[in-house]
Amino acid sequence: xxxxxxxxxxxxxxxxxxxxxxxxxxxxxxxxxxxxxxxxxxxxxxxxxxxxxxxxxxxxxxxxxxxxxxxxxxxxxxxxxxxxxxxxxxxxxxxxxxxxxxxxxx
Amino acid sequence: xxxxxxxxxxxxxxxxxxxxxxxxxxxxxxxxxxxxxxxxxxxxxxxxxxxxxxxxxxxxxxxxxxxxxxxxxxxxxxxxxxxxxxxxxxxxxxxxxxxxxxxxxx
Numbered sequence: 001x002x003x004x005x006x007x008x009x010x011x012x013x014x015x016x017x018x019x020x021x022x023x024x025x026x027x028x029x030x031x032x033x034x035x036x037x038x039x040x041x042x043x044x045x046x047x048x049x050x051x052x053x054x055x056x057x058x059x060x061x062x063x064x065x066x067x068x069x070x071x072x073x074x075x076x077x078x079x080x081x082x083x084x085x086x087x088x089x090x091x092x093x094x095x096x097x098x099x100x101x102x103x104x105x106x
Numbered sequence: 107x108x109x110x111x112x113x114x115x116x117x118x119x120x121x122x123x124x125x126x127x128x129x130x131x132x133x134x135x136x137x138x139x140x141x142x143x144x145x146x147x148x149x150x151x152x153x154x155x156x157x158x159x160x161x162x163x164x165x166x167x168x169x170x171x172x173x174x175x176x177x178x179x180x181x182x183x184x185x186x187x188x189x190x191x192x193x194x195x196x197x198x199x200x201x202x203x204x205x206x207x208x209x210x211x212x
Contacts, residue, residue: 048165
């Protein structure tokens, strides 16, 4: 019974320690410096044809970056920006933007 | 001089009355009922591969909807959803989502 309790405690600790995101938020934040000119330092768009990225679902951001990288989705700036990204870069960027929580204020 | 004053007053009133968005926010809100299953009633995503639309720049949303409608951008659900939209529908939807102000809370 004590062993079972220990097992449960360890299992719960492991869950608590597991990252909330597939990518690395801190590395993503660092990489996102190149995105800030159009998407803002906090993921809020600074230009009319760039979307806000703050709070976007991690899967959505990684899927779109991969689509830009492969050419499936095209944009004159993003097709160039996404080209050199590794899978890890993409996962980390997606984690960073997903980690920024947003709310509707109006 | 009095005429000039009157002209300025009328010009200012016209500016104040001009809409902040190209589309009609109220009509867009009505149309957006069909978007809510994936993008939420307030434009906040309910599924991992759908983006938040609340607070997105009006031009960005209308450009993307037109890209889905023309087939330039593809997604199994969005390509179908965008197909029957008129230009007015698209402008109104873009106005509605752009009218929802967001802020980063973390």
